[in-house]
Amino acid sequence: MEQGCRKMGTSTRKFPLHSSKRLRRRFLNRAFAVVYFFAIVALLYHHAESLLYSPTYGAFFISTSLLLSDIILGFMWLNSQAFRMNPIIENIFPENIEKVCDRKNFPALDIFICTADPYKEPPMTVANTALSVMAYDYPAEKLSAYVSDDGGSEFTLFALMEAAKFGNYWLPFCRENKVMNRCPEAYFRSNSCSNSEIKTMYESMKRRVESVVEKGKIIDEYKTSEEEAEAFGKWNQGFTRQDHPTVIQVVSQAGNDTDIRGHSIPNLVYVSREKCRTSEHHYKGGALNALLRVSAVMTNAPIILTLDCDMISNDPSTPHQMLCHFLDSSPKFGFVQFPQRFNGLNKADIYASEFRRMFYINPVGMNGLSGPDYFGTGTFFRRRIFYGAPSSFIEPEIVELNPDNFVERSIKNQSILELAHHVAGCNYENQTNWGSKIGFRYGSLVEDYYTGYRLHCEGWKSVYCNPERASFLCEMPISLNDSLNQTKRWALGLLEVSLSKHSPLVFGVRFLGPLKAHCYAYYAFGPLLSFPVAVYACVPQIALLNDFFVFPKVWDPWFFLYIFLFLGAYVQDCLEFVLARGTILRWWSDQRMWLIRSLSSDLFGSLEYITHHLGIATRGFEVTSKVVDNEQNKRYYEGKFEFGVPSSIFVPFSTGAVLNLAALIMGFLKILRGENLDCLIFQMLIASFGVVNCWPIYEAMVLRSDNGRMPIKITFISVSFAWVVYAAVSFILKLQKI
Ligand SMILES: O=c1ccn([C@@H]2O[C@H](COP(=O)(O)OP(=O)(O)O[C@H]3O[C@H](CO)[C@@H](O)[C@H](O)[C@H]3O)[C@@H](O)[C@H]2O)c(=O)[nH]1
C-alpha cells in the first residue's frame, strides 16, 4: 500500500507523521506495585494463618471464602499491573500527510458496517452511519462502504438507496461548508442550519424510511426505478431472516454515479449473506468474514475499517489520521484502533457506559506492549493481517481473495457479482481456514477481543489513536437491563476464551510474553470477579447479623493492612480515571457499576457458560437495542436508574443490597445497645460501603413510582432470596464447634 508513497523515507523525517511519548508515571506505578504486592502476600498469609487455627466450622468457612476471594482479587490486581508498566501516548501529525503522499496515491479504503436487526437497529441509523463515512475527506473513487445486514431486511436496503440519493446533495454540502460532523442526523440536531433546503430534504427522506419500517411494506411509489423494483423482488415469500439467499446490491458506484456537482460518489454496497438453518453463521464474526470476501472480490482495498451500525464518523479527516500510522510503519503493523466515544451520556454516566478504563486507560498501557486489543468498531486494518502471521502468508482458496489481487473490472460486472454471491454463501466456509486461521476468528461471542488477541499472538502490532476531537461517536444502552445484558454477553464470550485451549495464561504467555498475556488475562478472567464480590457482599454482613466477628479489631496492625489495600486500589483507580479526563462523579458510577456487573453480568455470564457447556442451553448474540424510548430517555437524563422490566439479572445485586442494609441497621442497634465497637467496625464499614453504593436500588425499590422503578416481583424475590442466603450462611456459621 505504501507503493504510491514509496519515496517517503526522507520526507517523513522532514514531515513526521507520528511520535510517541512514554508516560513518566510508569516509575511511580512500578514502585507502588512492589509495595502493594507485598501487602497482598501479607494478607494471604494472614488468611492462611486464620484458616489453620480456625476454632469453629463457621470460622473455617469464613476464612476459606475470604482466602479464595482474595486470591482471585490478587490475581486480577496482578493482571491489571501489566497495563501500568509502560504506558505510551501516540501523537499524530495528519497535516503532514499530503506533504509526503499525494492524494491520488492514497491507498483505497473499504469500510464495513454491520447491522443485524431493523427493529433494534433502525435503518435510519445505518443510513446515517453510511453517509457519515461516505463523506470522508478522501478520494471518492478509493472509498467503498459495504453494509452487512444480518437482519436480511429490505427496509435497510431501502434506507441505503434513499441515503445514496440524499448523498448526492449531502456530500457536496459537507465539502463546500467544511462540515465537521458529517452524519446528517447529528448535524441537524446540533446546528441551526442556515440552508433549510437540505434539511427539508433530509427530513422527507427520514419520513419515508421510517414510514416504510412502520408500515412493514415498501409501497410501489417509493420504488423509483426498474432496478430498485427488481432488487426488492428478492424478498419473496420464502424469505426469512434465518433462511434466505445472498442479496448483494450495488447502491452507488464510484466513477459512475456522481453528485449534483459532478463529483464521483463512493461505492455503496448492500450485502446480506446467505443464511440457512443447517449451517452456523457465527454472528458478527461470520458477517465480517463474508464482507472480507465480498469486498475482496469487488474492490480489494488494502485498508479496511470496521464499524458497528451506530458508530458515526465525527471527523472527516480520520482517514488522514490513520494514514499517519499506515504510511510510516513496520511490516508487522496491523491495525489502528480508535476509541468508542459516546453520544449523550448523562452527567454521572450512571451505567458507566463509557468504559473509561477499557477504552481510554488500558489501551494507553497496551501501546507500550505492541498495541491495544481490537474493540470491534472504529478499527482500520491492513487487509493482509487476516491471512496469517506477518512472516507466513496463508493462501486463500481462490486467487480473487488474495489481498494482493488487483481488481480490474467494475463492481457491477456480471462475473464479479456472481463470484461475490458465491463467496457470501452459507456453506462457502466449510472445509476452509475461515474463522480458524484466516479472517475474523470464531469460537467466542466477543469476536473482537478474540480476533485481536489471536492476531497479536501471530506477531501483529497495533496502535491506539485517540485524537482530541472524537473520530467516532456511538450510542450506548440507556436502560440498566440492556446494559447488563450487553456485558453478560461479553462475560460469556470472555469465558469462552479464558477456559479454552487458547487461554491467555497458557497459549498467550507463549506467544505474547508475560506482560501482554496478563493484559489479555485481565479481560478474559474478569467474570471470575463475581465470586469475591459475592463473598464480600454477603458473608461479612451475615456474620455481623449472627454476632460473628471475623475481621481484625481497630488498632490491630492487620486492620491497617486492610485499609491500605482498599484505599490503595481505590485511590489509584480514581487518580487514573481523573487523569484520563474523567470526573469524580463518573468515577463513582464506574466503581458502582463494577460491583453491580460482577453480581449480575459476570455471574449470569458464568452460569450461561456452564449451561451451554453442559448442553442444557444454547448461546446467542443478543443485539443491543439502539431504539430510544422518550420516557426512558427523560429518566436517563435525570440520572435515574432504569429497572422497569422484571429481569432476573437484577436479583443477585438486589439481594446483596437487602443484606447490606439489614447488617448496617443491626450494627447500629448493637452500638446503641452498648456493644463493643472495636470488633464491629470493619464489618460495619463494609456494609456502609455497600449501602452507599446501593442507594439507587433502595430508591427504586421503595421510593419511586415511575415506570422505571424496580418491579415489585423482583423486590419480593430479592428479599426472599436474601432471607434464604441469610439462613443458609447462618446455618454454616452456627455449626457446632470442633
Ligand atoms: O449476528 C450478528 C450480531 C451482531 N451483529 C452486529 O454487531 C455489532 C455489535 O452489536 P451490539 O449489539 O451493538 O453489541 P455491543 O455489545 O454494543 O458491541 C460491542 O461488543 C461486540 C462483541 O460482543 C463487538 O462486536 C462490537 O464491535 C462492540 O462494539 C452491531 O453492529 C450488530 O449489527 C452482526 O452483524 N451480526
Ligand SMILES: [Mn+2]
Ligand atoms: Mn453496540
